[in-house]
Amino acid sequence: MFIFNLIYILLFIRISLTEYVDYQKTSILAASNDSLLWGTYRPNLYFGTRPRLPESLLTGLIWFGIENASSFSQIRHACDQGDGLDEYSFKKHDGRNFAIQTLSDSKNNIKLKTELLKNSGGGHGGDWAVRISGTPINNNKPSGISFLYYFGLEGDGSIELTNPLDEMGLDTQVELKGETPDLGQFSIILKEDPNNRMPSNVHSKASELADLSKIHYWGRLVPDGDIWRAKVKENSNFFIFQKMIEGPFQFDIIFQSNSSPIHLDSESLTSGLKSKSQEFDQRFEKTFGLREKGFNDSQIYFAQTIMSNLIGGIGYFYGSSIVDRSFTDSDEDEEEFWTKYREADPRLTPPLALFTATPSRPFFPRGFYWDEGFHQLLIGKWDNDLSLDIIKHWVSLIDNDGWVAREQILGEEARSKVPEEFQIQYPHYANPPTLLMAIKSFMLRVDNLENKNTINIDDIGEQIFSDHILSTTDPTIISSRFMLDKKLANDFLKEIYPKLKLNYKWFRRTQWGEVKEWGRRARSREAYRWRGRTPGHTLTSGLDDYPRPTPPHPAELHVDLMCWVGFMARSLKEIAERLEEEDDADDYTKEYKNIVANLNDLHWSEEHDAFCDLSVDEDEDSIFVCHKGYLSLFPMVLELLPNDSPKLGAILDMIYNPSELWSKYGLRSLSKSDRFFHTGEDYWRGNVWMNINYLVLSSLYKNYAAIEGPYKEKAKTIYKELRINIIENVYKEFERTGYVWEQYSEDTGVGLRSHPFTGWTSLVTLIMAEEY
Secondary structure, eight states: HHHHHHHHHHHHHHHHHHHHHHHHHHHHHHHHHHHSEEEEEOBBBEEEEEEESSSSSEEEEEEEOOSSSGGSSSOOBOOOGOOOOOOEEEEESSSSEEEEEEEEEGGEEEEEEEEEEEEEEEOOEEEEEEEEEEEEETTTOOOOOEEEEEEEEEESOEEOOSSOOOTOOOSSOOOEEEEEEEEEEEEEEEEETTTTTOTTTTHHHHHHOOOOSBEEEEEEOTTOOOOOOOOOOOOSEEEEEEEESSSSEEEEEEEETTTTTOOOOHHHHHHHHHHHHHHHHHHHHHOOTTTTTTTOOOHHHHHHHHHHHHHHOEEEEOOOOEOOSSGGGGGGSSSTTOOOOOOOOOOOOOOEEEEEEOOOOOTBSSOOOOOHHHHHHHHHHOOOOHHHHHHHHHHHTTTTTSOOOOOOOOOHHHHHTSSSGEEOTTTOOOOOOHHHHHHHHHHHHHHOOOOOOOOOOOOSSSHHHHHHHHTTTOOHHTHHHHHHHHHHHHHHHHHHHHHHHHHHHHHHHSSSSSSSGOOOOOSOOOOOOOOBTTTTOOOOOOOOSSSOOOOTTTBBBBBHHHHHHHHHHHHHHHHHHHHHHHHHHHHHHHHHHHHHHHHHHHHEETTTTEEEEEEOOOTTOOOOOOBHHHHHHHHHHHHSOOOOHHHHHHHHHHOOTTTTTTOOTTTBSSSSSSSTTTOOSSSSSSSOOOHHHHHHHHHIIIIISSOOOOTHHHHHHHHHHHHHHHHHHHHHHHHHSSSOOOOEEEETTOEEEESSSSSSSHHHHHHTTTTO
């Protein structure tokens, strides 16, 4: 009987500990989600907040000048290059609890600062507070503006103004109360600094019409989905508050959740912002070690800014996409397929949700599949678990066929920034699978920590009770939980692996290319062609107008796509091995070997000494179509070439040749000797892009300049000089203009096109830190 009792006790202890472990997992993950519920998740606005909920409370900042009547037509709300702001970017943003942004508007002689502080806890995301302040740029000129802030509630729930209504305005702090199923009960306070003053340059008629010393308000019932328009009673779900003000001024906006154990107020906001700013600086240096590498304060400020604005560009999007499933990959199997008439059948999908970074707040404030993998290389280094959350959102969008739209335009607000002809997505159009780069970086971070205090919470022992695990509000735990716990890391890979495998099979099925049909000789059937080609463009490749065979032909084979599918096979093999999916790993190994063999058999041109695309001539004989540039580099940057390959030597020669790709400001996207250099649209036809330059540096640093081989010394020289050129030029342009840019002139180094472009241009932070 004693034995049975002992067994019972041991089983009880084991079950209790297992339940405790499960509770701890749930508690830690809940704390992580709680810290991410609220954020600056409206990246298309100069400033706005929202929770990661489909229909909920949205807030936003608006301002305009009052110098003359035309100022009203120049309202600042959504980020727009046409507004001509001198600069605007988050200077510090930790992705969870703290952010500082500055905005310089010389047309209105005002410099704004937005500061965010969050205090998670209580089960509804906790409290958050925003301090918005303004100072004159030139103290000798008027700096009066009309300051507006709005709150709009979509979906179920209510929000009401509790102040006594007065047509002349409100002379005390504004208070709102509300409740929703997801946020629970909450209060909002808009508090004005007592030292704020009326503008001296306000028109006299305006003073006659209203008491400008007070805050004015307007409420309206707005249909769900329309609050983003923010166009300026009772039963309102949209409130906007306005105050004529002159710099210097300050407003505090405080959101208090009734379930929060400790509430934020103006005093705790002041102290919290100071301590969080210091913590950010310390964490940044610990993460990237730039001061240790010899960078000065100004350069570190630059690196902090471009990383912070990438994180400040993270958004939560919810809504329908437009997809046309009437056109399939088989429709592109005949000549002049792009000219064939077909009946379009675009349809709205069911609503989808996406949490993602964005390439450019004014120009591309939405999710792009090809960009996102690059974004997560930096975000993952800063906050591992934030990055995994974003990756999981993207993977969830892979449908049952294995397709994911290359551009996520979800809802009317997102579509308002996209020309109509680019809004429709097609389920046979691909995009480079860069998310696998970020997933591989995650696995590498886990491996690097394996012998550094890694904790597995399924191990029963003292560790499970340690303060390290129990401190679920500790930001070092919340941001790296899946890195510290190998079981959680494995569970994450198990969760996303089926969709990644499905996507890989979709690539192989829909982007296949023809080999024997055009008399080509190779060791297997591995060959690939981007669908969605038109004369002059291959948008699906991500390289848009990079020269390709003209006109498009179904016999084409594309070297970059061959490399991407090979990269997928190798990456999935590594995941499958971790998950002990041995049969899958064997299949990926065979397919990878065949792809590498066919890459050499099909795409290497001895005549051009380069990897090239293929097409057919007028006699339908297979021919090479060679345009040296970024396209030629993919076998190296995706590391499909061995270190002793003569083909690697040829690529390095091309890179380092000033008549080909080498410039003082980074590698040209197209060879200077190519006949299409700087012609046509001139997007990917010569100027310098950071994403491919980063991949070149990464492959050199980790492989070709690090491992013994006949080209190691040349690879080291290229790495050292290219890294310096990139850092110096992007930093120089940031100092000159206040922005980082989408691309840079290969001739002068000047920043070009959209700005701020803190998508993959923010990879310069990793280049400075030599984190690849």
